[in-house]
Amino acid sequence: MKHRLPNEGSCEEWVGWLMGDMTDDEMQSFVDHVRECRDCSIALSTYGELNMQLSLPLIRVEPPQSLKQKTLSMALSKRPDNHIKPSVPSWRHRLLRPIAAWQTMTITALAVVFGIVLGSHLGNLPLPATMLHSPSFIKQMEFRPGQFEPSASGQVMLVHHGKAVELIVLAHHLWSIPANCSYSVWTIHGKDHHLAGVLQLDAKGNGVLTALLPATSPFSAVGISYEPSRHDTKPKGPTVLKASISNL
Amino acid sequence: MSDEQLCARIKKADASALEEIYDRYASLVFSIAIRLVRDTQLAEEVVQDVFTKVWITDSYHSELGPFDRWISVIARRSAIDCLRKTMRVLDIADSDLVYGDRTTSDSKVPTLDDQLKTMEFHRDLQQVLPKLKNEERLIIEWAYFEGWTLSAIADRLNMPLGTVKTRLHHALRVLRASLSGWEREGEL
Numbered sequence: 020m021k022h023r024l025p026n027e028g029s030c031e032e033w034v035g036w037l038m039g040d041m042t043d044d045e046m047q048s049f050v051d052h053v054r055e056c057r058d059c060s061i062a063l064s065t066y067g068e069l070n071m072q073l074s075l076p077l078i079r080v081e082p083p084q085s086l087k088q089k090t091l092s093m094a095l096s097k098r099p100d101n102h103i104k105p106s107v108p109s110w111r112h113r114l115l116r117p118i119a120a121w122q123t124m125t126i127t128a129l130a131v132v133f134g135i136v137l138g139s140h141l142g143n144l145p146l147p148a149t150m151l152h153s154p155s156f157i158k159q160m161e162f163r164p165g166q167f168e169p170s171a172s173g174q175v176m177l178v179h180h181g182k183a184v185e186l187i188v189l190a191h192h193l194w195s196i197p198a199n200c201s202y203s204v205w206t207i208h209g210k211d212h213h214l215a216g217v218l219q220l221d222a223k224g225n226g227v228l229t230a231l232l233p234a235t236s237p238f239s240a241v242g243i244s245y246e247p248s249r250h251d252t253k254p255k256g257p258t259v260l261k262a263s264i265s266n267l
Numbered sequence: 268m269s270d271e272q273l274c275a276r277i278k279k280a281d282a283s284a285l286e287e288i289y290d291r292y293a294s295l296v297f298s299i300a301i302r303l304v305r306d307t308q309l310a311e312e313v314v315q316d317v318f319t320k321v322w323i324t325d326s327y328h329s330e331l332g333p334f335d336r337w338i339s340v341i342a343r344r345s346a347i348d349c350l351r352k353t354m355r356v357l358d359i360a361d362s363d364l365v366y367g368d369r370t371t372s373d374s375k376v377p378t379l380d381d382q383l384k385t386m387e388f389h390r391d392l393q394q395v396l397p398k399l400k401n402e403e404r405l406i407i408e409w410a411y412f413e414g415w416t417l418s419a420i421a422d423r424l425n426m427p428l429g430t431v432k433t434r435l436h437h438a439l440r441v442l443r444a445s446l447s448g449w450e451r452e453g454e455l
Contacts (some may be wrong), residue, residue: 034432038410039344046344050328060330065334066439069446072388073411074299074339082297082314087289091317094322095282183305202275231305249357 030058031260037063037070042044076185160241162260167245168194168253173226175241175262184266186215190226190243193259201249203257204228206238206266218243232266239265270334274327285322288334293318295335295343303346309353316345345418350414382383395445403438406431 035041036049036059054058158266164172173190188204196202202218213236218226242261244254270291275280276284300313320326363372396404402424404438409415409423417435421428 031429031432031436034435037340037418038417039347041344046326050326050330053330062436063332063336066443067332069354069439069443071295071336073392073407073442074302074343075295075388076298076302080298080301080310082311083292086297086311086314087286087293088301090293090318091282091286091289093315094285094319097319097323173383206438251288 031055031062032056033059033062033066037066041245077243085135158264160262160264162190162241162243162262164260165258167257168192168259171259172259173243175264175265178266178267179234182191184232186228186232186241187231188218188226188228188241188243190218190260191224193220193224193226195220195222195224196245199247199249201245201246201256201258202226202243203229203249205242205244205254206232206236207240207242208236212242214252215236215241217249234266239263271329274321274334278325285318288321292335292338296338298340298345299342300346300349301344302412304349309349310346313342313345313349315343315351320345325426347414347416389401391446392442395442399438400443403434403441406435407442408439410435 159176164171170192176187178185204215205212216228216230218228220226238265241261245256271286296314296317300310409420417431421431
């Protein structure tokens with residue numbers, strides 16, 4: 020099966036550009052080159068979007084909001100033509116405007132649920148052996164509630180990215196808890212518990228955690244416990260949810 | 268207002284245009300960076316570097332494609348530079364929980380459409396990657412998921428750089444032909 024697309028030529032300078040494998044001078048030269056080179060111009064149109072999607076992780080990661088001010092301040096301080104008065108500071112005011120937590124949680128939860136449905140769908144398919152070693156191999160499992168909060172429910176998903184495993188936890192019907200307490204998520208291997216992180220809760224009792232874990236540290240289950248202190252590095256509180264799911 | 272119009276305003280030192288570009292693309296840049304550098308602090312440095320370049324250089328040209336594709340390339344390049352500078356070996360054993368703070372209420376979340384599009388793409392990608400020849404699959408994985416430069420891949424595979432480019436070209440061609448439905452309307 021031939022996959023060559025019409026109009027594709029033999030110049031492959033564009034490959035180095037797309038991969039970011041050029042010096043500043045080479046990048047500037049490439050701009051001049053692409054104006055003259057039809058092969059590269061067509062290739063950028065053909066593969067640019069694919070290149071961008073391949074560069075992105077499964078779940079889009081948001082930078083901390085405080086980074087905006089740092090970044091803009093740094094950039095503004097480095098421009099030589101400072102005599103031009105920047106029309107700044109709408110962002111200074113907007114930074115002070117809080118984002119509704121429920122919006123954050125709802126969108127994140129929907130995205131995660133979609134991922135879990137997706138994982139479920141994939142889980143019913145016979146996966147080629149090679150896929151086990153490909154990035155983004157997905158496992159997912161339903162949590163079982165403990166006696167402490169029998170109405171709680173949730174899902175856990177593992178997304179394999181080569182040497183890393185992305186842990187995505189979604190929980191529902193959790194109780195509201197004091198600020199110094201937490202719903203802590205643990206990876207469990209035998210009697211060893213490793214803190215993966217703390218659920219972020221919304222007002223409706225939904226909790227979300229995503230964390231990147233090393234694939235080299237095995238675990239056979241993921242649990243959520245209610246911790247009287249969110250800083251505890253070992254579980255001391257009762258189990259809220261638990262699922263048997265291996266990262267291997 | 269289009270990205271190109273904002274870039275024109277940035278060239279005239281309009282800081283509000285830079286802010287608008289940041290709002291549109293900080294998530295994209297941060298996501299690409301953290302995938303490669305696997306460290307929140309380094310990824311933040313990449314974001315600062317990329318948007319500083321947007322502000323102080325005149326390096327975006329429409330001949331290179333839409334702005335989002337261009338800034339993706341710049342983000343990737345900046346992340347690779349960051350890895351080189353820190354001599355960082357891509358071993359995440361000591362950097363777990365790098366995403367631990369990413370769902371805090373202090374951060375914004377991308378649109379659901381963005382998330383769904385990316386998830387749909389990765390689902391399809393899982394099914395297509397095994398169709399590649401083993402060598403080509405390795406090149407894709409090392410280049411995109413491990414942050415290797417083409418030169419490093421050439422060394423690892425003991426093949427000329429030009430051959431790596433050709434294999435990568437072929438792999439992208441197969442992926443593009445096999446993946447469909449996720450590209451924006453109106454494109455090739």
